[in-house]
Amino acid sequence: MNVDREITLTVNGERVTARIEPRKSLVDFLREAQGLTGSHVGCEHGVCGACTVRVDGEIVRGCLTLAAQVDGAVVETIEGVSDSGEIAALQQAFLERNALQCGFCTPGMLLAAAALLKENPSPSREEIREYLSGNYCRCTGYQSIVDAVEAASVAMKEGGR
Amino acid sequence: MTDKPLSIHDLPNSYIGRTVPRPNARRLLEGRGCFVDDISLPRMAHVAFLRSPYAHAEIKSIDLSAAAESPGVIRVVEGREMAEHCSPWVGVLSHLAGLKSAPQYALAVGRVRWQGEPVVAVVAQSRAQAEDALALVEVDYEELEPVVDMETALDAGTPVIHPDLGDNLAFERKVDAGDVDAAFTEADAVVEETLHFGRHTGVTLEPRVTLADYNAGDGKLTVYMSSQAPHMMKNIFAIHLGIDEDDVRVVCKDVGGSFGIKIHTYPDEMAAVTLSKMLKRPVKFLADRLESFTSDIHARDHRVTAKMSVKDGRITAIEMDDLTGIGPYSVYPRTSAVECNQVLNLAGGLYDIANYRAVGRVMFQNKNVMCQYRAVGHPIAFSVTEALVESAARAVGMDPVELRRNSVFRDDAYPCTAASGLKFEGLSHQKSLNKIFEMMDYDALRREQAALREKGIYRGIGMAAMIEVTNPSPMFYGIGGAHISARDGVTIRLDPTGGVTALTGVTEQGQGTEAMIAQIVASAVGVAMEKVRVVTGDTDTTPYGGGTWASRGAGIAGEAALQSGRALRANILQVAAAMLQSDAGKLDIREGRVVDADTGAERITLSDLAKTVYYRGNELPDGVSPELIATRHYSPREYPFAFTNGIQACLVEVDIETGFVKLLKYWVVEDCGTVINPQLVDDQIRGGVIQGIGPALYEHCVYDDQGQMQNATMADYLVPMAAEMPDIEIAHVETPTRESALGAKGAGEAGTAGAPGAVANAINDAIASLGGKVTSIPATPERILEALGKL
Numbered sequence: 001m002n003v004d005r006e007i008t009l010t011v012n013g014e015r016v017t018a019r020i021e022p023r024k025s026l027v028d029f030l031r032e033a034q035g036l037t038g039s040h041v042g043c044e045h046g047v048c049g050a051c052t053v054r055v056d057g058e059i060v061r062g063c064l065t066l067a068a069q070v071d072g073a074v075v076e077t078i079e080g081v082s083d084s085g086e087i088a089a090l091q092q093a094f095l096e097r098n099a100l101q102c103g104f105c106t107p108g109m110l111l112a113a114a115a116l117l118k119e120n121p122s123p124s125r126e127e128i129r130e131y132l133s134g135n136y137c138r139c140t141g142y143q144s145i146v147d148a149v150e151a152a153s154v155a156m157k158e159g160g161r
Numbered sequence: 162m163t164d165k166p167l168s169i170h171d172l173p174n175s176y177i178g179r180t181v182p183r184p185n186a187r188r189l190l191e192g193r194g195c196f197v198d199d200i201s202l203p204r205m206a207h208v209a210f211l212r213s214p215y216a217h218a219e220i221k222s223i224d225l226s227a228a229a230e231s232p233g234v235i236r237v238v239e240g241r242e243m244a245e246h247c248s249p250w251v252g253v254l255s256h257l258a259g260l261k262s263a264p265q266y267a268l269a270v271g272r273v274r275w276q277g278e279p280v281v282a283v284v285a286q287s288r289a290q291a292e293d294a295l296a297l298v299e300v301d302y303e304e305l306e307p308v309v310d311m312e313t314a315l316d317a318g319t320p321v322i323h324p325d326l327g328d329n330l331a332f333e334r335k336v337d338a339g340d341v342d343a344a345f346t347e348a349d350a351v352v353e354e355t356l357h358f359g360r361h362t363g364v365t366l367e368p369r370v371t372l373a374d375y376n377a378g379d380g381k382l383t384v385y386m387s388s389q390a391p392h393m394m395k396n397i398f399a400i401h402l403g404i405d406e407d408d409v410r411v412v413c414k415d416v417g418g419s420f421g422i423k424i425h426t427y428p429d430e431m432a433a434v435t436l437s438k439m440l441k442r443p444v445k446f447l448a449d450r451l452e453s454f455t456s457d458i459h460a461r462d463h464r465v466t467a468k469m470s471v472k473d474g475r476i477t478a479i480e481m482d483d484l485t486g487i488g489p490y491s492v493y494p495r496t497s498a499v500e501c502n503q504v505l506n507l508a509g510g511l512y513d514i515a516n517y518r519a520v521g522r523v524m525f526q527n528k529n530v531m532c533q534y535r536a537v538g539h540p541i542a543f544s545v546t547e548a549l550v551e552s553a554a555r556a557v558g559m560d561p562v563e564l565r566r567n568s569v570f571r572d573d574a575y576p577c578t579a580a581s582g583l584k585f586e587g588l589s590h591q592k593s594l595n596k597i598f599e600m601m602d603y604d605a606l607r608r609e610q611a612a613l614r615e616k617g618i619y620r621g622i623g624m625a626a627m628i629e630v631t632n633p634s635p636m637f638y639g640i641g642g643a644h645i646s647a648r649d650g651v652t653i654r655l656d657p658t659g660g661v662t663a664l665t666g667v668t669e670q671g672q673g674t675e676a677m678i679a680q681i682v683a684s685a686v687g688v689a690m691e692k693v694r695v696v697t698g699d700t701d702t703t704p705y706g707g708g709t710w711a712s713r714g715a716g717i718a719g720e721a722a723l724q725s726g727r728a729l730r731a732n733i734l735q736v737a738a739a740m741l742q743s744d745a746g747k748l749d750i751r752e753g754r755v756v757d758a759d760t761g762a763e764r765i766t767l768s769d770l771a772k773t774v775y776y777r778g779n780e781l782p783d784g785v786s787p788e789l790i791a792t793r794h795y796s797p798r799e800y801p802f803a804f805t806n807g808i809q810a811c812l813v814e815v816d817i818e819t820g821f822v823k824l825l826k827y828w829v830v831e832d833c834g835t836v837i838n839p840q841l842v843d844d845q846i847r848g849g850v851i852q853g854i855g856p857a858l859y860e861h862c863v864y865d866d867q868g869q870m871q872n873a874t875m876a877d878y879l880v881p882m883a884a885e886m887p888d889i890e891i892a893h894v895e896t897p898t899r900e901s902a903l904g905a906k907g908a909g910e911a912g913t914a915g916a917p918g919a920v921a922n923a924i925n926d927a928i929a930s931l932g933g934k935v936t937s938i939p940a941t942p943e944r945i946l947e948a949l950g951k952l
Contacts, residue, residue, distance in 0.1 A: 023289070037199035038192015040417070042366045043450045047875035050366055078192030091190045095182050098840050101671030101848065103189025104196065104366040104417030125888075133884035136875070138366050138418045139671050141851035142883040144844055 007071040011036070012080030020067045027051040027062030030077060038078035038107045042136065049135035052108035053077050059115045078107035087114045089159065090152040099148035101139030109135050113149045122153055176680035176690055177903075180840040183676040184690070185669065194415040197370040197385045202443040205372070206235050208433050209291035210446075211281040211298050212455065213273035216307035216527035216868025217322070220271055220280070224299035228283055231297055233290030236440060238282045238432075240268035247435040248401045250426060252491035254641030257498045260332040260523075262491035263323040267432040273302070274322060274489035275529050276869055277455025279429045284436055284444060307527040307868035311486035312464065314524040322489050322525045331491055332498040332523040336505050338580040339516030344478035348470035350556035354548050357937035358541055358917075360462040361860035363534055364880055367417020368448040369457060371430045373437035383410045384434055387417060389424040389668055390708035395700045396644045397426055397494065398434055413698030416670040420852065421534040422457050423670075424710050426493040429456060454873035459862055460534035462486045463504070463541050469549035470516075471557050476568040478516035479580075481508050481545060485523050488530035494643045497531055498523050503538025503630065504545075509581025510628055510804075511546050513570045517580035527868045535852055537711075539629060539914030544938070547625040547918040551925065561922075562603065565626055565808075566594055583628075586799075588806040589894040590626065593830040596892055597624075597808050601828045606812065614930070619817055620825070621927025624810045625918030631833070631907025632716035632803035632898065634796060648796035649713070650704030651722040653682055653729045655789040657775050659753050659768030661688055663725075664696040666706015667718035672909060673841035674714045678722050680837055681903070685726020686733075687750030688767065704792060712907020715837055716803055720795040720901040728791035736787040737770055740780075795901065803898040803906045807831040809850065809915035815927040817949060820942030822858060822924055824887040831911050832894040835904035842908045843891045849912020850889055855881045857920035861939050 008017045011034055018033055025044075030036045030053065042050035044063045051062035054076040081087045090110055093099070100106040109132065116123055116131040123131065128149045129142065137145060188194055225237040249264035269280045281298050285291035306320050313319055314329040322329055345351050365387075372385040382404055388394055391411035399406035416423065433446035448456065467481040483504050487497035501521040509517035550568075554561035569590035570577060578584050597603075603622075610620045630637075635647040652664045663682045669675050675695040683690040696702060704721075707713065730750055737755040738745040741764050749758040755765045773780055774787045781787065797803060812826040829846055836842050859879035863871040872878045897904025917938055924940050925933075933948040946952040 021289070031199075036192075037196075038194075040196070040367065041198070042368075043875040045450065045874060045876065048366060082191040082193075091187075094190055095186050098183065098186070098673070098844050100186060100189055101673075101844065102365075102367065102416060102418045103186070103194050103671060104415075106189055107192040110190065129883040129886070133882045136364075136366055136880060136882070138364055138420070138852075138880070139848050140844060141847040141849075141881075141889065142886050143847055143888055146883065146888075 005068060007067060009070050009072060010074045012076055022068050024067045025063050026053065026065040026067050026070055029067035030062065036077045036079050040104050040107065042104065049108045049112060050105050052111045054111060059111050078111065081114065089156045090114060093148040093152035093155060097144050097148040097151060099140065099144040105135060105137045109137060109145060117153055117156065121157065125150060175684040177684050177835065177837055178839070180838055181676065181680060181690060183673050184679055185675050196367055196415045196417050197372050197387050198447050200372055200385055202372065202374055205443040205445055206284045206286065206440065207288040207291050208282050208284045208436055208444050208446045209288060209295055210279040210429050211295045211300070213269065213276055213278045213280055215273060215302055215304055216276045216309065217305040218273050218302040219305060220269065220273060221301040221303050223281065225281065227297035228294040231290065231294035233286040234283060234294045235286065236284045236436065237294065238268065238436065240266055240270040240280065243268040243432055243435060244270055246439055247431055250401060250493040252493035252496045254496050254638065254643055256641035257332060257496060257502060260491060260496060260498045261326050262331060263326060265428065265490045265493065267428045267435060275527055277529055279432060282432050282436060284440060309526055309528060309864060309866055309868045311484055311524040311526055314526060322527060329525040330522060331487060331525055332501065334502060334505055334521045336509060336517060336519045336581055341478045341480050341516045341518040344516040345470050348472050348477060350553060351468055351470045352549060352552040352556050353468045354545065354552060355466045355936060356545060356548060358461045358463040359856065359937070359939055360459045360862040361856040362454065362457055362459045362862055363420045363422035365418035365420065365422050368450065368453045369423060369427060369430065370447045371433050372443060372445045373434040374443040375438040375441060377441040381408045381410065382438065383412065385412045385414065387423050388413050389419050389670060389710050391668065391698055391700050392666060392705055393645050393708065401431060402435055402438055410701045413668050419670040421710065425458055425495065425532055427456065450875055451873050454878060455529055455870055458492060458532040458534065459529050460531060461541065461856065462531055465541060465545050467545045467549060469553050471553045471564065474559060474564065474567050476512045476514055476553065476564065478514060479509060479546065481519040483519065483521040486526040486528065486531065487523055488528050489525055490530055492530050492532035494645065495533055495638060499533055500538045504541045506581050506583055507538055507542035507628065508546055510579040510583040511543065511626055512568045513574065514580050528864055535849065536910035536913035539627060539910065540853055540917040543625050543627045543915055544918035544921060547922055551922050561624065562594065562598060566591065569594065569626065583804065584800055585804050586898060586900065587896045588628065588804060589832045589896045590806055592894045593806060593808045593832060596894060597810055597828055597830040600830065600890065600892055601810050619815045619927045621813050621815060621923040621925065622810065623919045623921065623923025623926055624808060625915040625922065626808045627806065627911065627915040629712065629805045629907065629911045629914050630802045631712035631805055632797050633711045633713055634798065634801045636801035637711065646705060646707040648794050649706035649718040649721050650792055650794035651678065651718060651725040652704055652790065652792040653686065653725045655729065655733060655767060655771050657768065657771045659766060659771060660692045660694065661686055662694045662696065663722065664703045665718050665722065666704050666708065667714045668698045668709045670709060672714065672845055673838060674709055676841060677715050677719060677837050681719050681722040682726045685723050686730050688753045692753060704794065712909040715905045716901065716907050717795055719837060719905050720903045721793050723903045724793035724795065725791050728793055732788045732791055733767065733770065736774060736785060737765060739782045739785040740770065740773065741765065797900055799900050803900065805833045805906045805911060807911050807915060809919045811919040811923040813920065813923040813927060815924060815945065817928065817931065820945035822940065824854065824885065827887045827889040829889060829891045829912065830894065831891065831908065832896050833908040833911065834895060834897040834906035836893060836895060837905055845908045846891055846912045847889045849910060850916045851881050851886055853913040853916025854920055857917040857938050857940060859939055
């Protein structure tokens with residue numbers, strides 16, 4: 001049961017093959033084996049959302065997903081979506097509105113916000129608050145984050161995206 | 162005021178008072194920050210700790226043999242061996258007279274005194290292997306009766322946690338000013354409240370984390386820490402590991418939230434650093450969330466009984482008895498008596514009264530340690546005074562706003578001294594009260610409240626006035642013997658690029674310290690903010706300093722940055738005058754260029770000036786000795802603290818069937834003196850308010866009668882989330898401190914200081930007509946229904 005197994009997956013567009021312990025979580029695999037330290041570990045029991053990453057287009061908790069489960073999957077992290085420019089409007093809005101303080105929750109918050117705007121390009125403030133209610137932020141009090149997501153939603157529409 | 166001299170805020174190219182983005186935010190937005198757990202070093206090992214499952218027990222024996230054989234294990238260490246390498250510490254300070262505590266060890270020796278106390282350290286190749294081995298450690302405990310209730314901690318039948326100390330009383334302080342008894346006798350009304358404040362904790366999203374790297378070759382220790390106070394920790398590692406302090410370097414890169422959690426001496430961190438020295442290799446310790454809940458310092462845990470008297474529409478006296486439980490040790494080096502001390506100072510500091518009597522007692526107990534967390538003591542003090550104000554106003558048939566207005570220090574009363582002894586240079590209670598009154602449209606809200614009440618909707622309006630300790634002088638810690646710098650410095654250097662590098666001893670945990678320093682430096686030197694690089698958090702490179710806590714960054718390091726920037730500017734102009742055969746007084750620096758002060762015509766760029774100085778000094782006139790670097794330090798001297806003031810208000814709706822509270826709106830008026838970056842200040846206040854709403858409604862470290870924490874997971878310990886939090890409207894009054902040229906006071910803790918009182922008052926305002934009153938926070942639905950007699 002504890003024998004290492006081999007997985008092959010796509011991480012931020014790169015094909016990766018690795019041997020992993022069956023108990024290794026996806027976020028630990030990304031951080032330790034792939035050096036992708038932008039996904040953070042806050043609680044290791046699926047509550048805080050700091051480890052949010054994308055698997056086959058859907059956001060998941062990297063701490064509740066085992067690396068063994070993503071064999072053959074397409075995994076995207078904050079580093080990948082930053083380099084692709086996919087969430088640039090959100091990042092710009094977060095910067096301008098200071099929608100981050102310590103920055104530890106921020107990668108997960110941005111991936112969750114991006115998923116919201118994909119599902120609902122014009123969310124109300126209440127809808128933003130509701131959608132992000134699975135992501136802890138201990139610093140901001142959330143208002144600036146709600147402001148920034150709202151601003152990004154407007155900017156993305158004006159930018160024709 | 163036309164006769165006011167021009168200040169830095171009036172310069173044409175000043176960034177003071179402007180909202181500009183934080184230069185260091187971009188990398189965090191891309192997941193390219195550098196938190197300690199992001200760092201891996203060659204030969205790095207990982208340590209995990211076996212922690213006490215009991216609140217109080219004798220360690221009869223420990224068997225490490227099976228753990229030592231576990232795969233990947235490098236070393237297993239218990240308390241006695243650890244104590245040979247890391248000396249114990251005692252959390253007392255001389256200015257807190259009578260404070261006592263016992264020696265605390267990195268790993269428990271002989272006895273465990275709280276659930277979560279580290280007992281055995283396992284170092285292994287990976288964290289998972291270290292945890293595997295922990296399961297193989299055999300510890301034989303003999304359980305002892307735990308001391309859990311601070312109310313009975315001094316009873317004859319209660320065990321004494323540290324027999325050498327004689328009893329469980331860590332500290333006691335009394336204040337007696339004026340004649341409280343006479344004031345009570347003469348009063349129109351005297352009201353009394355007993356309030357309970359639950360334990361809560363910081364829940365930094367990044368847990369505590371330390372990576373120690375002892376290099377046996379040169380005897381140097383480098384510790385990467387998630388910490389607020391690198392120079393303080395450098396001193397502590399040196400003392401307790403027996404290393405020359407000059408050989409210790411502490412580096413704080415990105416810090417994932419702190420709020421007062423990451424500023425104390427933690428046994429597990431001391432053990433991890435000691436293990437690096439013992440093993441001559443890097444050792445990393447990262448707390449998991451269960452460890453965070455049972456070993457990060459807890460906060461509050463107070464029971465306060467207090468009285469207030471009113472005569473002729475004014476508050477005339479306050480009497481208060483504060484009892485607090487701090488766990489089994491006073492935390493080193495700041496001590497766990499400071500919160501109680503602050504409660505006593507602050508509760509007698511808000512209103513202009515002559516009569517104030519208070520006693521504070523600090524008890525040892527077998528729970529996790531309690532120490533300074535954001536807004537130390539403030540939420541207790543102002544929950545008490547503000548609950549009393551609302552009760553007293555009801556008792557004499559006044560609106561609480563009016564009672565506050567009549568009882569605060571008048572805006573023209575300064576300088577003045579409060580009954581508790583606090584000295585105030587300048588506050589704006591009256592202006593702030595008037596401002597919030599207008600901002601929230603108080604009268605309209607009251608009318609709406611009454612109209613909705615007819616429809617069975619229970620809304621409540623609560624307020625809390627507050628003052629905040631900021632810009633602490635040496636009177637806070639240094640005077641009592643703590644090796645904690647009250648002084649901070651900024652060194653600014655002009656490079657041949659025309660860029661400016663500023664190094665400072667204060668640290669960044671997301672408040673925007675680096676942005677604030679960059680704004681001031683850019684303004685003072687005369688360059689664009691993009692040309693300023695700020696370096697923080699490295700004891701090898703930054704000026705010696707205290708770090709960021711007690712809302713001191715902007716007020717203290719900000720002033721040092723201003724003075725240092727002015728000094729560098731003068732140095733540059735001196736060189737420029739010599740090069741340009743001009744007079745320094747006729748030149749100015751604007752946007753990176755030396756210009757004629759009168760015409761603004763460019764004479765030379767700073768880059769060209771610096772290139773000449775560094776590369777072609779032979780071109781300089783004889784006798785010119787350019788110094789394109791300057792350092793200045795600042796520490797307040799005249800006042801022990803630069804107090805700020807503010808007032809907060811909250812509108813809630815209470816569902817009287819379920820006990821649920823909905824926060825509808827929140828208002829803050831804050832006076833933190835000169836505002837350097839309005840957006841950063843407002844976001845500090847908002848974040849602070851939310852951290853006050855948390856313990857008012859949700860956050861609670863729940864212990865059972867055996868001293869076991871019952872809710873040590875993020876799923877069970879509730880914190881404010883996006884869906885429940887209100888939007889917060891903020892306005893400012895600006896009363897700059899005259900002690901510094903910058904005039905800035907701190908803003909980091911005000912929100913947390915006032916919010917619990919405002920929320921509790923709003924809930925009680927909503928249910929008062931039903932005869933209900935909540936006297937314990939968090940005000941959970943269960944407690945509200947109990948108050949309404951429905952449970």
